Amino acid sequence: MNLSEEQIQLRDWVHEFANGVMRPAASEWDEREETPWPIIEEAARIGLYSFDFIANSYADKSGLTMAIVNEEMSWGDAGLALAIFGTTLGVAGIFANGTPEQIGEWIPQCFGTVEKPALAAFAVTEPDAGSDVSSLRTNAKYDPSNDTWTLNGTKTWITNGGIADVHVVVASVDSALGSRGQASFIVPKGTEGLSMGQKFKKLGIRASHTAEVVLDNVRIPGSMLLGGKEKLDERLARAREGRRSSTQAAMATFEASRPIVGAQAVGIARAAYEYSLEYAKERRQFQRAIIENQAIAFRLAEMAMKIEASRLLVWRAANMAATGQKFTMGEGSMSKAFAGETAVWVTEQAIQILGGYGYVREYPVERWYRDAKIYTIFEGTSEIQRLIIARAISGLQIK
Numbered sequence: 311m312n313l314s315e316e317q318i319q320l321r322d323w324v325h326e327f328a329n330g331v332m333r334p335a336a337s338e339w340d341e342r343e344e345t346p347w348p349i350i351e352e353a354a355r356i357g358l359y360s361f362d363f364i365a366n367s368y369a370d371k372s373g374l375t376m377a378i379v380n381e382e383m384s385w386g387d388a389g390l391a392l393a394i395f396g397t398t399l400g401v402a403g404i405f406a407n408g409t410p411e412q413i414g415e416w417i418p419q420c421f422g423t424v425e426k427p428a429l430a431a432f433a434v435t436e437p438d439a440g441s442d443v444s445s446l447r448t449n450a451k452y453d454p455s456n457d458t459w460t461l462n463g464t465k466t467w468i469t470n471g472g473i474a475d476v477h478v479v480v481a482s483v484d485s486a487l488g489s490r491g492q493a494s495f496i497v498p499k500g501t502e503g504l505s506m507g508q509k510f511k512k513l514g515i516r517a518s519h520t521a522e523v524v525l526d527n528v529r530i531p532g533s534m535l536l537g538g539k540e541k542l543d544e545r546l547a548r549a550r551e552g553r554r555s556s557t558q559a560a561m562a563t564f565e566a567s568r569p570i571v572g573a574q575a576v577g578i579a580r581a582a583y584e585y586s587l588e589y590a591k592e593r594r595q596f597q598r599a600i601i602e603n604q605a606i607a608f609r610l611a612e613m614a615m616k617i618e619a620s621r622l623l624v625w626r627a628a629n630m631a632a633t634g635q636k637f638t639m640g641e642g643s644m645s646k647a648f649a650g651e652t653a654v655w656v657t658e659q660a661i662q663i664l665g666g667y668g669y670v671r672e673y674p675v676e677r678w679y680r681d682a683k684i685y686t687i688f689e690g691t692s693e694i695q696r697l698i699i700a701r702a703i704s705g706l707q708i709k
């Protein structure tokens with residue numbers, strides 16, 4: 311678990327950006343609740359937001375690079391980090407399902423250019439299909455006469471929804487088959503019938519854009535179906551015959567991406583811990599630093615323990631995914647759920663340590679508290695992670 315010289319250098323480089331560019335801008339973009347284009351452009355300019363950077367980070371055989379990068383970015387600011395790296399959700403969707411040609415064509419377009427960065431979105435969730443993704447209503451109908459798909463439906467809570475240059479939309483092609491009857495499509499910006507619904511005002515990560523995506527008779531060529539028609543037809547035939555599906559492969563992909571989300575939560579928790587540790591050493595009440603009281607010092611000790619444990623779970627799961635080890639206990643889910651809940655708990659403790667100063671916007675701690683909460687909700691709620699772990703350890707279809 312020792313980082314290589316290269317990883318340490320990379321971590322320090324990302325930290326410099328997080329400390330020098332993200333931290334000073336965090337409060338402003340939290341208040342503005344707008345996409346922070348100048349920060350995204352700066353990340354693109356230095357090569358942090360680019361296809362090459364993400365591809366190289368993912369290529370790391372230890373699996374730790376993406377975790378380290380994400381922790382540092384979220385330490386800088388979770389909202390800005392998601393505004394910059396939210397694109398990777400769409401990228402992962404293309405990478406997991408696309409043909410080599412589709413990957414080569416569309417992933418670079420998700421990032422755009424240094425002069426004009428672009429964004430991508432991954433649209434799965436719907437108003438009536440959140441945790442239960444098997445019940446998607448957005449449908450895709452194929453017309454063989456002109457090799458065209460027509461998509462109809464509404465997606466909700468979509469990061470970069472409506473402002474992305476590339477939307478990866480998951481739709482049902484055969485609703486009777488549930489999640490086995492779904493496919494992913496590329497819908498580029500400007501496609502007729504694609505529009506943004508309402509933009510949501512959120513508790514935290516407010517620099518990250520979250521909105522509805524409306525698909526009203528969106529017509530796209532057959533080449534936009536990720537993986538291609540032949541593969542889809544084979545998959546549907548297997549599902550109709552009740553044969554084993556690739557659902558397990560899809561689940562494995564999700565498990566592999568969860569530690570990265572966990573790493574983001576670790577970044578927020580560490581920010582709040584470091585800040586409150588320093589504060590507790592400085593702040594004096596009753597003629598002594600407040601850290602000299604066990605009630606405060608033990609709280610900080612507990613915060614440190616939970617953050618270290620979270621990072622270890624995250625690194626282990628990231629390493630297992632990169633080295634092709636099978637998750638047998640829902641290790642990916644464990645890392646995400648534990649780190650997410652740790653971030654919520656640690657940031658609350660940090661507010662307590664700062665007292666009234668923790669509660670006001672002049673100090674960053676209340677923002678970290680608001681930002682942390684999303685980590686028990688998106689990318690699978692804490693309950694859904696427990697469901698996955700419980701099923702993995704018991705071998706039973708726990709409901």
Ligand SMILES: Cc1cc2nc3c(=O)[nH]c(=O)nc-3n(C[C@H](O)[C@H](O)[C@H](O)COP(=O)(O)OP(=O)(O)OC[C@H]3O[C@@H](n4cnc5c(N)ncnc54)[C@H](O)[C@@H]3O)c2cc1C
Nearest residue numbers: 432433434435440441467468469520688689690691693694
């Ligand atoms: C800021 C933000 C950004 C997001 N970005 C994206 C995105 O880019 N793309 C995308 O597709 N989605 C995105 N989402 C959606 C997110 O993944 C969903 O909100 C999440 O999966 C939960 O779905 P839901 O909100 O419909 O809650 P529900 O599924 O309705 O859950 C409500 C509650 O019931 C619990 N629950 C549900 N089923 C069970 C069960 N079987 N057992 C026990 N408890 C259960 C849940 O854990 C939760 O506590 C985003 C959400 C937010 C808030």
